[in-house]
Amino acid sequence: MTLAPDPFRSATHGERHSAYTELNDRGPVHLVRQTRSRSIWLVTGHEEARACLIDPRLVKGGGSATIFGHRLDPGLLAATRTEMLSSDPPDHTRLRKLVSGAFTMRRIDQLAPRIQEIVDELLDALVDVESADLVAAFAYPLPMTVICELLGIPEERRGDFRTWSSLVIDPAVSGFETFAAAAEALVGFVRELIAIKRAQPADDLLSAVVAVRDGTDRLSEDELTSLVVLLLIAGHETTVNLLTNATYALLTHPGQLALLRSEPERLPAAVEEFLRFDGPLQVATQRVAGETFELGGVTIAAGDSVLVGLLAANRDTSHLPGADVLDITRTPTPHLAFGHGIHHCLGAPLARLEARIALGSLISHFPHLRLAEAAGDVPVDDAVLINGLTALHVATRPLPA
Known part of the structure; x- marks a missing residue:
């Protein structure tokens, strides 16, 4: 079978979506890479993608099944990948239950006033600025501040985290050496934080997670460090892309922006x-076929890797007519942006809350907000997992008369 075009490393946002549209026009399942031992499949059709996310024949297989898992130092692998996103039941069930007990809706609901404060502070800093990179000035610092405050990470310890996170989240792009060095630094950072919380517990999520580790229903030390790494990275990376992509969508669809301004x-x-139109992730994390089966007219062999294309599935026009059109009046809005099934994103309610507050405040603060560069020049992240912009330069003042 001929390899499908690679949609991941596209130069512009439009090209990325066009590549996925082309793949969906060809069919719902595509061979994107082949080695002697296995094939890697990309599922782009909505129905097929949704089915894959709950198919017990597709497993996570633990940390060793992740990219570079076979090359990473075993101790470092265990300290970063012994978490629910890389696990299958019953380990996944136990880990998610323990995390859910600490990551309660009560904590999230109580964050709303503080999120509004952070948003207002960030936007006030932009009032006297003619133009700014919205990623650096707003979309990144908001969720980073929120997750760090939720976990209880001191402000002075947040400096290096952004670099480590961006390298760890997409190893295929970072390359092994860079990825391994960033993972090692990140684990060292997390272990220091855990030691602080053990010595001086506080009313924060990290202290609560440490208490789970040291309680009767225990997390192992590797499960604890892996969980904190996951919460840190997942707690902000996807929200950064959600805010940036949503703002870009509004600024390139002025009719939709005007409607949202008039009907908040x-x-x-x-x-x-x-989330449906331009979600924060291109694909779900990798799955491995535990047995041979048929999907979308092709044979997935036992041991093959499967990437579920969330971005492509959400714009599959065979499932949702007009899926390639942004329509904020659409109801219902079926999407897989946060996954589906047992691995559905635990932090989805927090991401939604941050997005509602941030986007509503942004368009209210800046009635003349617009792109400061041509839409086609906005750079996208060179990535496999995430779908985001490396920068989004906006102007805040009205055009000269």
Whole structure:
């Protein structure tokens, strides 16, 4: 079978979506890489993608099944990948239950006033600025501040984390040596934090997670460090891309922006449409076929890797007519941006809350907000997992008369 075009490393946002559209026009399942021992498949059709996310024949297989898992130092692998996202039941069930007990809706709901404060502080800093990179000035610092405050990470310890996170989240792009060095630094950072919380517990999520580790229903030390790494990275990376992609979508669809300004009560539904139309992830984390089976007219062999294309599935016009059109009045808004099934994103409610507050405040603060560069020049992240912009330069003042 001929290899399908690689949609991941596209030069512009439009090219990325065009590549996925072309793949969906060809069919729902595509061979994207082949070695002597296995094939790597990309699933782009919505129905097939949704089915894969709950198919017990597709397993995570633990940390060793992840990219570079076979090359990484075993101790470092265990300290970063012994978490629920890389696990299957019953380990996944136990880990998720323990985390859910600490990551409660009560904590999330109580964050709303503080999120609004952070948003207002960041936007006030932009009032006297003619133009700014919205990623650096707003979309990144908001979720980073929120997750660090939720976990209880001191402000002075947040400096290096952004670099480590960006390198760890997409190893295929970082390369092994760079990825391994960043993972080692990140684990060292997390272990220091855990030691602080053991010595001086506080009313924060990290202290609560440490208490789970040291309680009767225990996390192992590797499970604890892996969990904190996962919460740190997943707690901000996807929200950065959600905010940036949503803002880009609004600024390139002025009719939709005007509608949302005039009817702000549409914001919750609009966030769901942003997630569907241009979600923060290209694919779900890798799965491995535990047995041979048929999918979308092709044979997936035991041992093959399967990437579920969330971005492509959400724009599959055979499932949702007009899926390639942004429509904040759309209802319902079916999407897989946060996954589906047992691995559905635990932090989805927090991401939605941050997006509603951030986007509503952004368009309210800056009635003349617009792109400061041509839409086609906005750079996308060279990535396999994430779908985001490396920068989004915006102007905040009205055009000269």
